[in-house]
Amino acid sequence: PLILQVINPNTSEAMTATIAAAARVVAAPGNEILAVCPQEGAPSIEGHFDEAIATLGVLEQVRLGRETGVDGHIIACFGDPGLLAARELATAPVIGIAEAAMHLATLVATRFSVVTTLPRTLVIARHLLHQYGFERHCAGLHAIDLPVLALEDGSGLAQQRVRELCIAARDQDGSGAVVLGCGGMADLARTLTDELGIPVIDGVSAAVKMVEALAALGLRTSKQGDLAYPLAKPLSGRFLGLNQ
Numbered sequence: 745p746l747i748l749q750v751i752n753p754n755t756s757e758a759m760t761a762t763i764a765a766a767a768r769v770v771a772a773p774g775n776e777i778l779a780v781c782p783q784e785g786a787p788s789i790e791g792h793f794d795e796a797i798a799t800l801g802v803l804e805q806v807r808l809g810r811e812t813g814v815d816g817h818i819i820a821c822f823g824d825p826g827l828l829a830a831r832e833l834a835t836a837p838v839i840g841i842a843e844a845a846m847h848l849a850t851l852v853a854t855r856f857s858v859v860t861t862l863p864r865t866l867v868i869a870r871h872l873l874h875q876y877g878f879e880r881h882c883a884g885l886h887a888i889d890l891p892v893l894a895l896e897d898g899s900g901l902a903q904q905r906v907r908e909l910c911i912a913a914r915d916q917d918g919s920g921a922v923v924l925g926c927g928g929m930a931d932l933a934r935t936l937t938d939e940l941g942i943p944v945i946d947g948v949s950a951a952v953k954m955v956e957a958l959a960a961l962g963l964r965t966s967k968q969g970d971l972a973y974p975l976a977k978p979l980s981g982r983f984l985g986l987n988q
């Protein structure tokens with residue numbers, strides 16, 4: 745059995761619980777989901793500034809996970825904050841939910857759309873499409889224009905807007921699949937897939953199965969070249985805990 749560390753990079757316990765539940769639904773029997781979030785940081789991640797803040801918490805959790813001996817790390821925020829830095833620290837695989845969902849979307853459709861939260865974070869999704877080489881696969885990017893934590897306010901309004909935009913993406917973008925662009929949407933994928941009749945993909949569950957696949961194949965983060973462990977140097981102050 746595996747221990748999979750699922751990191752919610754924001755500090756909202758409710759979203760961590762949503763993410764953990766979605767991960768546990770799909771985890772193979774016997775595999776443990778170790779859901780964590782930073783003790784300090786941003787309650788939600790809605791832009792470049794928030795991502796920079798969240799990255800330190802991600803790295804601290806990856807460090808702790810490595811010491812615990814986890815078999816994989818999942819960065820459960822759609823910006824995949826700190827992904828490559830985390831891969832330097834990690835021995836096990838590190839997968840971001842955006843890359844996981846995008847990869848799976850390309851396996852089941854030739855074009856996919858993304859539905860995320862605020863319009864200002866669409867640029868982050870575009871950066872990721874470019875970074876991962878999926879720009880030509882993405883037929884549309886949509887934002888529900890509600891803040892991330894609206895997904896946890898119990899009103900159901902954000903969830904309804906996600907559903908409406910997924911339908912619009914299916915009918916207007918010419919997409920064969922939709923990628924849900926927020927860790928807090930992880931519980932919506934199965935229902936929307938059934939209702940819309942196209943794959944609606946959540947990155948949390950996608951990442952869990954990809955880490956399991958990598959572990960089964962004996963594949964871990966390469967420590968050759970730019971993903972080798974960070975060069976040892978005396979990190980000071982708040983970064984003391986990140987010394988190798």
Ligand SMILES: O=C(O)C[C@H]1NC(=O)NC1=O
Nearest residue numbers: 788789821822861926927
């Ligand atoms: O960028 C977003 O909308 C989603 C992203 N922010 C966050 O706090 N968790 C996330 O998945």
